[in-house]
Amino acid sequence: MRIKTFPLILLLSAAGGAADKDTCFECHTVMEGMSQVFQDDVHYHNQQSCASCHGGDSKEEDQNLSMSAGRGFKVRVTRAGVPDYCGRCHSDAAFMHKYNPRQRVDQVSLYRSSVHAVALAANSPHAPQCVDCHGIHTIRAVDDPVSPANPAHVVEMCAKCHAGTAEAFKKSPHGKVFAANGMSGCTTCHAGHATQPATSAMLSGAKASCSGCHAAGSAGARTAAELARLMSGLEAAAREANGSEAQLKTVRDNLAKARVAVHAVTVAAVKSPVDAGMAAAKQ
Numbered sequence: 001m002r003i004k005t006f007p008l009i010l011l012l013s014a015a016g017g018a019a020d021k022d023t024c025f026e027c028h029t030v031m032e033g034m035s036q037v038f039q040d041d042v043h044y045h046n047q048q049s050c051a052s053c054h055g056g057d058s059k060e061e062d063q064n065l066s067m068s069a070g071r072g073f074k075v076r077v078t079r080a081g082v083p084d085y086c087g088r089c090h091s092d093a094a095f096m097h098k099y100n101p102r103q104r105v106d107q108v109s110l111y112r113s114s115v116h117a118v119a120l121a122a123n124s125p126h127a128p129q130c131v132d133c134h135g136i137h138t139i140r141a142v143d144d145p146v147s148p149a150n151p152a153h154v155v156e157m158c159a160k161c162h163a164g165t166a167e168a169f170k171k172s173p174h175g176k177v178f179a180a181n182g183m184s185g186c187t188t189c190h191a192g193h194a195t196q197p198a199t200s201a202m203l204s205g206a207k208a209s210c211s212g213c214h215a216a217g218s219a220g221a222r223t224a225a226e227l228a229r230l231m232s233g234l235e236a237a238a239r240e241a242n243g244s245e246a247q248l249k250t251v252r253d254n255l256a257k258a259r260v261a262v263h264a265v266t267v268a269a270v271k272s273p274v275d276a277g278m279a280a281a282k283q
């Protein structure tokens with residue numbers, strides 16, 4: 001017993017964020033070490049411990065009482081319930097600004113407007129919600145270099161589900177330049193929370209993301225214009241095609257390939273799936 005409790009005491013006295021008595025943290029340290037990783041979580045550093053999220057009584061030693069509904073312990077949250085679970089604090093400006101006066105409180109509302117939230121509402125098992133991107137019990141501030149949301153790691157975060165797109169991006173002229181300048185790879189164009197459906201409208205015209213960095217007439221802008229022409233052509237052909245199921249499938253598959261290839265930002269990478277798709281559409 002001595003061997004087990006001694007390091008625990010050291011660990012608790014070293015932990016700046018904890019309230020004086022935190023039976024949840026203590027018992028879960030001994031039990032499965034969850035508190036060990038949680039010590040590095042941004043919540044623990046801001047006086048939010050286990051009971052802040054899970055409820056229950058963190059002054060009570062008896063686990064049956066500590067984790068009882070009577071003391072406010074909450075049942076497990078479903079995947080679809082997570083955004084509001086986090087939003088209880090993160091959408092509450094008065095609460096959040098006590099800890100960080102400049103913190104934004106619009107993450108849940110932005111997320112609600114996203115293509116990811118639409119997929120979550122449709123019960124897609126792959127739709128990301130807060131903890132799929134930020135983790136659980138290992139959540140870090142964005143400016144922490146090991147946070148998955150740090151600009152240096154966002155490409156890996158998105159690559160968990162969009163692997164082919166991330167590969168194309170990493171090999172593109174943007175891959176190295178964005179990383180070297182501390183620009184976040186994917187969210188620079190797609191936003192972290194309010195991710196919208198992607199179309200060729202992002203390449204040219206009023207909504208284009210390219211024109212924010214590439215002045216009219218530059219090499220980047222000329223490539224963007226050519227990509228827009230190729231992509232909008234195939235988008236229209238896919239909408240209008242009315243042939244056999246096999247033909248439609250070939251058109252759609254090539255459109256999907258071309259949309260991934262856009263991330264290479266070269267005409268050559270996009271032209272071959274677009275040509276194949278256009279040829280199938282004309283059959």
Ligand code: HEC
Pocket residue numbers: 023024025027028031050051054055056057058060061062063066067076
């Ligand atoms: C004296 C030990 C003890 C204390 C105190 C304690 N727990 Fe637990 N907790 C456990 C055990 C044992 C389990 C069951 C573990 C398992 O099934 O893997 C558990 C399970 C949990 C679970 C998972 C529940 C589930 O449905 O899977 C959560 C969340 C949790 N505890 C949070 C807390 C919080 C918050 C507090 C403080 C309010 C707390 N615990 C206090 C021992 C404790």
Ligand code: HEC
Pocket residue numbers: 024025028034035038043048049050051052053054075076077078082085131136137
């Ligand atoms: C910022 C909010 C937050 C804090 C703080 C937090 N948790 Fe959790 N915890 C979650 C979420 C979200 C889940 C996953 C959904 C669920 O099980 O309800 C979870 C899941 C768990 C589980 C089930 C794990 C599993 O693998 O199935 C346990 C046990 C648990 N937490 C214990 C703790 C303990 C102990 C602490 C403090 C050391 C703690 N939590 C702090 C949000 C939090």
Ligand code: HEC
Pocket residue numbers: 082083086087090104107108111116128129130131133134142148149150154184187191192193
């Ligand atoms: C698809 C991945 C993803 C999802 C889902 C996600 N986040 Fe984020 N989050 C990020 C990224 C990336 C950043 C870093 C800023 C950026 O690049 O936009 C971030 C930043 C944050 C920040 C720091 C402040 C800010 O707004 O930049 C908070 C707080 C946060 N997220 C909370 C949440 C909550 C709460 C949810 C659920 C409603 C959520 N996030 C869902 C990826 C995600």
Ligand code: HEC
Pocket residue numbers: 042043046048052053082085086087088089090096099100103130131134139140141142143
């Ligand atoms: C009990 C209140 C509470 C809950 C619930 C909560 N948080 Fe937090 N969160 C905070 C506080 C307080 C901070 C620290 C202040 C800050 O950094 O803005 C914080 C900080 C963060 C940060 C770091 C923001 C930054 O500065 O870069 C992220 C990311 C984050 N939380 C995500 C989540 C996610 C995901 C959930 C749901 C699983 C969640 N939080 C649930 C209170 C909460």
Ligand code: HEC
Pocket residue numbers: 115116119124126127128132133154157158159160161162186187190191192195196197198199
């Ligand atoms: C856990 C898996 C997962 C993660 C992580 C993830 N996504 Fe997604 N993403 C999805 C799913 C599921 C869809 C909806 C696909 C659909 O409707 O066909 C989607 C859709 C999208 C779309 C719209 C695609 C379209 O066809 O219009 C974009 C853009 C996008 N995600 C960008 C991102 C970015 C940027 C990140 C990282 C910040 C990210 N995703 C992280 C699963 C994920």
Ligand code: HEC
Pocket residue numbers: 155158159162165166167169174185186187188189190198199200201202203209231259260261262263
């Ligand atoms: C320079 C801006 C830019 C960057 C950076 C960027 N995208 Fe895109 N993304 C686009 C454009 C433009 C489209 C739409 C192409 C079309 O449909 O014509 C798109 C389409 C998508 C799609 C739908 C097609 C597909 O690839 O499945 C997803 C998902 C996506 N992006 C995710 C990501 C991820 C993940 C990253 C980071 C690895 C990323 N994007 C980086 C501009 C960008």
Ligand code: HEC
Pocket residue numbers: 173174177183188189202203209210211212213214218219220221223224227265266
């Ligand atoms: C956040 C700024 C940013 C955005 C948005 C952006 N780019 Fe770039 N792009 C760069 C930078 C920086 C370089 C490297 C330029 C250099 O080294 O001179 C680059 C390079 C390129 C190049 C290689 C040719 C050149 O100019 O060096 C092409 C092509 C390109 N971008 C196309 C695009 C397209 C298409 C989009 C929209 C989908 C886009 N870019 C969006 C910043 C951006």
